[in-house]
Amino acid sequence: xxxxxxxxxxxxxxxxxxxxxxxxxxxxxxxxxxxxxxxxxxxxxxxxxxxxxxxxxxxxxxxxxxxxxxxxxxxxxxxxxxxxxxxxxxxxxxxxxxxxxxxxxxxxxxxxxxxxxxxxxxxxxxxxxxxxxxxxxxxxxxxxxxxxxxxxxxxxxxxxxxxxxxxxxxxxxxxxxxxxxxxxxxxxxxxxxxxxxxxxxxxxxxxxxxxxxxxxxxxxxxxxxxxxxxxxxxxxxxxxxxxxxxxxxxxxxxxxxxxxxxxxxxxxxxxxxxxxxxxxxxxxxxxxxxxxxxxxxxxxxxxxxxxxxxxxxxxxxxxxxxxxxxxxxxxxxxxxxxxxxxxxxxxxxxxxxxxxxxxxxxxxxxxxxxxxxxxxxxxxxxxxxxxxxxxxxx
Ligand SMILES: Nc1ncnc2c1ncn2[C@@H]1O[C@H](COP(=O)(O)OP(=O)(O)OP(=O)(O)O)[C@@H](O)[C@H]1O
Numbered sequence: 146x147x148x149x150x151x152x153x154x155x156x157x158x159x160x161x162x163x164x165x166x167x168x169x170x171x172x173x174x175x176x177x178x179x180x181x182x183x184x185x186x187x188x189x190x191x192x193x194x195x196x197x198x199x200x201x202x203x204x205x206x207x208x209x210x211x212x213x214x215x216x217x218x219x220x221x222x223x224x225x226x227x228x229x230x231x232x233x234x235x236x237x238x239x240x241x242x243x244x245x246x247x248x249x250x251x252x253x254x255x256x257x258x259x260x261x262x263x264x265x266x267x268x269x270x271x272x273x274x275x276x277x278x279x280x281x282x283x284x285x286x287x288x289x290x291x292x293x294x295x296x297x298x299x300x301x302x303x304x305x306x307x308x309x310x311x312x313x314x315x316x317x318x319x320x321x322x323x324x325x326x327x328x329x330x331x332x333x334x335x336x337x338x339x340x341x342x343x344x345x346x347x348x349x350x351x352x353x354x355x356x357x358x359x360x361x362x363x364x365x366x367x368x369x370x371x372x373x374x375x376x377x378x379x380x381x382x383x384x385x386x387x388x389x390x391x392x393x394x395x396x397x398x399x400x401x402x403x404x405x406x407x408x409x410x411x412x413x414x415x416x417x418x419x420x421x422x423x424x425x426x427x428x429x430x431x432x433x434x435x436x437x438x439x440x441x442x443x444x445x446x447x448x449x450x451x452x453x454x455x456x457x458x459x460x461x462x463x464x465x466x467x468x469x470x471x472x473x474x475x476x477x478x479x480x481x482x483x484x485x486x487x488x489x490x491x492x493x494x495x496x497x498x499x500x501x502x503x504x505x506x507x508x509x510x511x512x513x514x515x516x517x518x519x520x521x522x523x524x525x526x527x528x529x530x531x532x533x534x535x536x537x538x539x
Contacts, residue, residue, distance in 0.1 A: 160359045161200060168198075168354045169204040172323045173295075175352065180284060181209060181295035185319060187312060188327030189300030189334040191371060192358045195223060197327060198299040198314060199303060203238045205295050211236040213251075213279055213296040217272050217315065220259040223299060225247035225459060226385045227378040228257050228443070228495040230271045232279055234294070247384055252278050255443025255457040257424040257493015259378065261301065265311050275316050299487055304336050316342035323352045330358075379498035382441070385460060388478035403501050411464045411474035412484065419473070420447065424493040434466045436492065438474075441490035444479060455491070456467060458483045463490075 164524075172184045176419060182205075186198045195218070205212045214233045216222045224247060225232045231253035239246070254271040261268035276298075283294040298319060316324065324342075330337045340353050383402055389409055398400050421433055428436045440463055446453040461477035479486065 156162060159200075161198060162357075162359060164356050165197060165200065165359065166204075168325055168356045169201045170355060171352075172201060172325070173208050174202045175323070181293050181324075182323050183296045183298070183319065183321040184323040184325060185298040185300060185316060185321045186325045186327070187300045187304070187336060188302065188314075188358070189304050189329055189336070192300065192302065192327040192329045194218075194299055194327060195221070196359070197325065197356075198297050199223070199239055201325070202235055202297050202473060205297070206235070206238050209295055211294055213283060213294050215272070215275055215279065215296055215298040218269065218299055218301045219256050219261060220301065221372075221377055221381075225250055225253060226381045226495075228255055228260055228493055229457070230254045230256050230268070230275060232275045233395050247381075247388070253457050254454055255424075255445060255460075255491050255493065257443060257491055259374075259494070260303070261311055262303075262307070265307060267454070269311060269318075272315055274320050274454060304334075309336075312336075313342045321351060323354060326353065326355045328355060328357055347361075362493055379500060381463050382495070382498055383501065386462065386476070386478065389476060399500050406462070406476060406501070409476055412461075412481075414473045414475050416466070416468070416471045416473050418488065422491050424491055434468060437463050437490070438466055438490060439463060439497065441495045441497055442475075443485045443493065444477060444484065445489040446486045447489045447490050455489055457491070458487060460495075463488070 160208060171401060172182050175182060184201060186193050186194045186201070198214070202212050202214060212235050214223065214235055216224065216229075216231050216233070219230055222228060222229055222231065224235075226247070229250070229251035233248050233250040235248070252275060254275070256264075256271060258264070279294075279296055283296075298315075298321065300315065301308065303309075304312060321438045324340075326336055338355075340351065343351070383399065386406060387396060390396060390405055394405070397406055421437060422445075423436070441458045442461050442463055444459050444461050445457045447455045459477060459479035461475040461479070464474040464476050466473045479487075
């Protein structure tokens, strides 16, 4: 197993100050919390929340066999692509803290947007449901101690206005054992001091640990790098669909990925077997297929209770729709065994990266219909794919 020293050597550009390492140790080895700790990491945008959360995850893995990671940063999640809210169980150290990696979450929801702004209520409902699932599965009072699992919650950096209210609601619902608050030098951008989310008179036990964002040298210069959020999102989506192909297949450029996706045999999904839901917009009934073609959709399993948000198993690209045959063609790395459970496609605002579309990844110019069957270069690619027929979904 990789040790922490090896890990720090593997990511030399990451600076772990004494303050950071003491904070992580005090969460992991806090003797006052007999059940495993539940730690929320919060602070303004780009202050190092994700970097600290990853580091904390590794420190906890030295003591616990596995650690839960509740990712509430819907714009730039750690182990999934943009638009997801997820609970992932991690049982291996991350060797390089600078490289994000995709993991299959234990449970996830497709929120379908890069920010919670458009629908804070649903956003919070997803997070509360994920947290309640964690409590039910890993904090049962009658469960053996070894089944208990600590939890790290990474949060979004929107800490003013509605973003602040959302964070307070999250903190109150989760009632963590530890809150790690990261401050930056620009004080007005920081969260309020103290246990800002608690009402006066709260009797519960919570440890607030305040730390500063990382500084790198004797001049106390910040190491924070402004990220290109759009680029990171696109890279995440491309890495996700790269999983459609074996890792030993030589796909190193965006063009190669676009070509590979263009000739990848899609799944055939009978339109009659699925429902379509638009998450943040209303689409007239007659436009549903137009709006779906050449888009990314969340692949979900609808719940028997309509008030419940449907669990999601992954993403797919709608490659084309043939209304004449009643089939929808879908590309997805999700294994067939999981896809068979999918009966709901969720459409949000997560788009196919433009750089992929600028290459050879051509779509049918419009969805098929009896009246408008058309043949284009894209169609030829597409038809080639169809010769290697895949199982239809149940
Ligand atoms: N301790 C550190 N050492 C080196 N670089 C760091 C450190 N902390 C943060 N950074 C760099 O600063 C940038 C922002 O860090 P990070 O992504 O962890 O912040 P964040 O608070 O999660 O951001 P956001 O609010 O956008 O989600 C990243 O490029 C990261 O590599």
